[in-house]
Amino acid sequence: QVRPVESGGGSVQSGGSLRLSxxxxxxxxxxxxxxxxxxxxxxxxxxxxxxxxxxxxRYAVSVKGRFTISKDNAKNELYLQMNSLQPEDSAMYYxxxxxxxxxxxxxxxxxxxxxxxxxxxxxx
Numbered sequence: 487q488v489r490p491v492e493s494g495g496g497s498v499q500s501g502g503s504l505r506l507s508x509x510x511x512x513x514x515x516x517x518x519x520x521x522x523x524x525x526x527x528x529x530x531x532x533x534x535x536x537x538x539x540x541x542x543x544r545y546a547v548s549v550k551g552r553f554t555i556s557k558d559n560a561k562n563e564l565y566l567q568m569n570s571l572q573p574e575d576s577a578m579y580y581x582x583x584x585x586x587x588x589x590x591x592x593x594x595x596x597x598x599x600x601x602x603x604x605x606x607x608x609x610x
Contacts, residue, residue, distance in 0.1 A: 488512070490564075490581045495604030502571050502608070508564040508581035508601060514557050519590035521597060522555060522566045524577035524606075533592030534579070535566060544592055549575075571608045578603040 488511040498504055506522065513520060521536035535545045535555035543555055554567040564581055582597035584590075 490583060490599060490601035492579065492581050492601040492604040495579060495606045497607045497609065498571055500572055500608055500610050503567070503569045504571065504606060506566040506568065506579055506581075506604060506606075508566075509562060510557075510564045510581065510583060511562055513583035513599065514559045514562050514564065517586065519584045519586050519597070520555075520557060520564050521582050521584075521590065521592070521594075522553075522564075522579060523582060523594045523597075524575075524579045526577040529577075531580075531594045533594055536590045536592050537564070538588070538590040542590075544590065546592065568606070571606075573608045573610055576606060576608045579606050580604075 491509045494506040522534040525531040537555045552570045557564045580603045581601045583599045584597040
């Protein structure tokens with residue numbers, strides 16, 4: 487099975503925006519849960535946003551209202567639009583997928599297929 491591939495990370499000033507993309511192959515279709523997760527040095531991995539096959543979404547409290555998860559099935563791509571970025575958002579960001587079609591948890595351990603990550607750095 488094809489591994490997801492993230493892109494779009496980089497460095498941005500506080501208050502800026504970035505849009506992450508994930509080439510997710512067939513994971514954008516059928517009964518997959520899709521999600522974005524992040525991990526900063528010395529911190530635990532955390533769920534950022536998840537997207538179910540029916541289009542429903544869930545967000546971490548820390549990013550709700552600032553980040554938006556979406557997908558383009560035709561392009562097999564998953565996106566994370568990140569606005570009003572703060573230094574606390576700096577982390578390695580990963581996209582992931584799991585073979586489940588109902589409730590999609592924000593817990594990273596529930597996801598099976600992972601990308602290699604893309605670095606996001608937000609400076610003051």
